[in-house]
Amino acid sequence: MTERPRFFDDLAGVAGGALSALAGLREEAESMVQAAIDDGIRRLDLVRRSELEAVQELAANARAGQEAAESRLAALETRLADLEARLAGGDMTQAPD
Incomplete structure (x- = not known):
C-alpha cells in the first residue's frame, strides 16, 4: 500500500x-x-503629496519674491518722499543717497 x-x-x-x-x-x-x-x-x-509639495514650493518662492519687491518699493517710496521734500523746500544742491 x-x-x-x-x-x-x-x-x-x-x-x-x-x-x-x-x-x-x-x-x-x-x-x-x-x-x-x-x-x-x-x-x-x-491631489497627491508630490503635487502638493511642488505647489507649496512655488508659493514659498512667490512669497519671497513678493517680500523682496515690497522692501524695494518701500525704499523707493522713501527716496521719492525725500526728493519731494527737497523740491518743496527748494534744496536740490545734493543728490540723495
Whole structure:
C-alpha cells in the first residue's frame, strides 16, 4: 500500500486549482479596490503629496519674491518722499543717497 489512492490525488488537484483561483480573485479584488480608491480621489478633487509639495514650493518662492519687491518699493517710496521734500523746500544742491 505504498501508492496513495487516486481519490486523494484528485482531491489534492482540486484543492490546488481552488487555491490558484482564489489567488487570481485576490489580485482582481485588489485591482478593483485600487481603481475605486483612485476614482474616489478624482471625484473628491484631491491631489497627491508630490503635487502638493511642488505647489507649496512655488508659493514659498512667490512669497519671497513678493517680500523682496515690497522692501524695494518701500525704499523707493522713501527716496521719492525725500526728493519731494527737497523740491518743496527748494534744496536740490545734493543728490540723495
